[in-house]
Amino acid sequence: MECRVLSIQSHVVRGYVGNKSATFPLQVLGFEVDSINSVQFSNHTGYAHWKGQVLTAEELNVLYEGIKLNKVNHYDYILTGYSRDTSFLEMVVDIIKELKKANPSLVYVCDPVMGDHGAMYVPENLLPVYRDKVVPLADILTPNQFEAELLTGRKINTQQDAVEFNLLSLVVLYHHPVVTVVKPDGTNSSQKICMDIPKVDAVFVGTGDLFAAMLLAWTHHHPKDLKTACEKTVSVMHHVVKRTITYATEMAGPGKRPSPAQLELRMVQSKADIENPAIVVEAKVL
């Protein structure tokens, strides 16, 4: 398999978010991963302390220029996630447009990270950039319910609401504990599936990044079988999360809530599940 992904996400020295969360699983599945680190932090921002440096939009452009000057700006996929800076996001948009011109078959997998549980946790001025510039370029989108509502300006109260999307892309919508997937199939109708996901009593960081990366991988391997692609993606998540919560609880000790450090995804230990996930969740075709 000769498939090259450009992933523009955060780097943390320790732990698994952003590029740290996406790269290893994609490489294990045989993808070539080129990674631009949008920041370098010691660890994710859920710890008591975090320190590091951010990449400016200009520095991002410089890195891209290097790739372009060597004429190796050919990618099959682009993957983006958490961003805090509108000018950075706008530079990402410019880069994607150029890469799509170089390869019209390029697939842009976008996690439009803006917030959750009714509140934004990125600057408000990112919303118009996502809505008007980023999402129109995306081929695969993985909003949660809050982000989907923000992007469409509509509330999602029922599954029917979730399904009525005007976005011309594969939309995988996380509405705990349900994942709804909508894929336009060239006509006016779309393939729709839905999955129930077991809740876990812990706050994980980096799972959204892993999800988007694995969705990229499994839709690549099952381009005409959305049901299987989603079952594999959600199943991988389940195995990694279960392994993580077991380990974290063990590390914390009885009766104690695990710390952010203890809750880091057991990524390296989950290699076999990543390579060949046993299906543990069935998707229903709607």
Place this chain on the structure above:
Amino acid sequence: MECRVLSIQSHVVRGYVGNKSASFPLQVLGFEVDSINSVQFSNHTGYSHWKGQVLTADELHVLYEGIKLNNVHQYDYVLTGYTRDTSFLEMVVDIVQELKRANPNLVYVCDPVLGDHGSMYVPQNLYPVYKNKVVPVADIITPNQFEAELLTGKNISTEKDAVEVMDLLHAMGPDTVVITSSDLPSRLGDRFLVSLGSQRHVRPDGSRTTQRVRIEVPKVDAVFVGTGDLFAAMLLAWTHHYPNDLKMACEKTFSVMHHVIQRTISYAHELAGPGRRPSPPQLELRMVQSKADIEDPAIVTEATVIS
């Protein structure tokens, strides 16, 4: 296996050098890899063009501070490679010393990248820092012949010279030394180069013993970048699994290198076409495609125990 490595090396967007070369194979072998990227470049500097940003010594310190403030600065290994900046290297030394205080069993694997084929390709002022500060805190070093000669001030013309140089390097600090390549003649002919390794142990009764090995390595007609970084990472892994058997650790390490290089050269030639020299992008290591060889390398190079 619960083993955490702190790797402080370059990051390239595309290709396999520095942390890009070291992380994936170590992770595939089950190591937790924390990585500090000393630079972020578009690609390695052997391409026609390269662009990017470097981390200052101060920024390195800030990242380390973050790890320390969270009380997660416990590492089993530290791994470093190519550096161009003396203040950065000195900050690395300070960090290694502090990490060794936090975990006295920490093993520092250091590739003392200074140059090759008779000349330095880093600024000259790095040499005293490596010699006086870095190598003394290293536990495993992977110099090539030029670097080994430079660090000890002694030339290598015979295997006996090499053994003496490795003993001199042991005296400077590291208990494990692998001279990754040399000009010494191979018993298998001129299509092979000679590598040597030496590992010093202290027996339970307090006496010292040294295991020395020689490895004949097939030469390849191409210039690879990132192979030294892969080598140091794999030597870390295989000495971890075989801490008292340098022969086995070297056989596995050199064998992995062989598989990755063979796969890379085949692919590069295929891409370049008949009669053409492959380009730097075409010669990028076939790392991801070599996962199975990394996990369980078939032994294709034998190490000979020498006195």
